[in-house]
Amino acid sequence: MREASETLFDNICPSCGVGNPSDASNCIVCDRDLSETVLFLEDAFFDLELTQDELVEYKKNFYRTRRTGKVVRYTLKDMEDVEFGHPVKRFIFEYHGERVVLPLEEGNYERLKETLEALGIKFRNFE
Numbered sequence: 001m002r003e004a005s006e007t008l009f010d011n012i013c014p015s016c017g018v019g020n021p022s023d024a025s026n027c028i029v030c031d032r033d034l035s036e037t038v039l040f041l042e043d044a045f046f047d048l049e050l051t052q053d054e055l056v057e058y059k060k061n062f063y064r065t066r067r068t069g070k071v072v073r074y075t076l077k078d079m080e081d082v083e084f085g086h087p088v089k090r091f092i093f094e095y096h097g098e099r100v101v102l103p104l105e106e107g108n109y110e111r112l113k114e115t116l117e118a119l120g121i122k123f124r125n126f127e
């Protein structure tokens with residue numbers, strides 16, 4: 001059982017990965033503004049951050065234990081042909097002429113779909 005007064009450090013900083021108090025406005029380690037983040041997902045091959053304007057992919061190493069330092073940014077308004085794959089859980093879109101395929105764990109897949117829907121992003125859904 002948790003004490004009611006215990007602070008939850010469940011507000012993960014997308015930039016450095018440190019857990020912050022859920023009500024923190026800036027990261028306690030790197031001072032990053034945490035209010036920009038609409039959704040943050042830790043998945044097998046990458047961490048994904050969604051803001052109002054972009055999707056940010058923080059790539060992880062082969063062993064999935066830490067990030068490689070490679071960060072890919074996708075501007076939401078430049079994402080085309082967005083779809084959620086079926087039966088394998090994948091998030092797919094065209095970006096500047098290239099097809100991007102991001103395999104997602106089930107829970108993350110559902111959360112990303114719900115959040116994009118709430119942001120008014122149009123996508124195809126084959127379920």
Ligand SMILES: [Zn+2]
Pocket residue numbers: 013014015016017018027028029030031032
């Ligand atoms: Zn941080």
